[in-house]
Amino acid sequence: MIEYFRELAAQFTDPVTAIAQILGFVPLFLSWFIFRARSRRGSIALKSVSDGFSAVHFFLLGEWTGCVINCINTVRGALFSQKGKRAWASGFYLPVGFCLVTIGFSCLSWAGPKSLLPMLGSCLAVIGYWQTSQSRLRRFNFAGIFLWLIYGFITLSIPTIVGNIISLTSITVSEIRDARAKKEETT
Numbered sequence: 001m002i003e004y005f006r007e008l009a010a011q012f013t014d015p016v017t018a019i020a021q022i023l024g025f026v027p028l029f030l031s032w033f034i035f036r037a038r039s040r041r042g043s044i045a046l047k048s049v050s051d052g053f054s055a056v057h058f059f060l061l062g063e064w065t066g067c068v069i070n071c072i073n074t075v076r077g078a079l080f081s082q083k084g085k086r087a088w089a090s091g092f093y094l095p096v097g098f099c100l101v102t103i104g105f106s107c108l109s110w111a112g113p114k115s116l117l118p119m120l121g122s123c124l125a126v127i128g129y130w131q132t133s134q135s136r137l138r139r140f141n142f143a144g145i146f147l148w149l150i151y152g153f154i155t156l157s158i159p160t161i162v163g164n165i166i167s168l169t170s171i172t173v174s175e176i177r178d179a180r181a182k183k184e185e186t187t
Helices: 002-010 015-023 025-034 040-061 064-080 093-108 113-130 134-154 158-186
Strands: none
Touching: 015 025, 015 040, 015 158, 025 040, 025 158, 040 064, 040 113, 040 134, 040 158, 064 093, 064 113, 093 113, 113 134, 134 158
C-alpha cells in the first residue's frame, strides 16, 4: 500500500503527468453537478464536457483506453442530447452503435484486463444516458462509474478516483432527494 502512494506522489514530479493530474480535476469538479441536474439533457451536457477533459487527462497519462473511450463518450453526449429533438437521434441503433464502437476501440487500445473496466463502465453509461428517466440514468451510471473508479485506482489517476467517488455520492444524494420528494407528494 505504501508503494501505491509512492507511485501516486511520483505522478507530480514529472511535468506531463502533473499537468495531466491537474487537468483531471476539471471533471472532478463537474462530477458533483452531472447527476444532480434535474434533466437528462443537463446531465448529458455536463458529462460531455467532463469526458472531453478526461480524454486529455488520460492522453497525457498515456492511458490509451481511457483516452479513446472518453473521446467516444464526448461524441456520445453530443448525439444523445438530440434524442427526442431529432429523428436520427432517437433510433435504437445509436446506443447499440456506441456500445459496439466502445468495445471495438477498447480492443484496439487493449492494455490488458484493466481495459475491460472502462469499456464495461462506458457501455453501462450508454444504456443509462439513453434512458428517458433521470432515475434510471443515474442507476445505470452508478454501476458504470463504480467500474471507472476501479480503473482510476489501477491507472493511478487521482482525479478519476476522487471524481468517481463524488459522482457516486452525487447519484446517491440525488436518488435520496427524489425519493423524499415522491414520498412527500404521496402524503
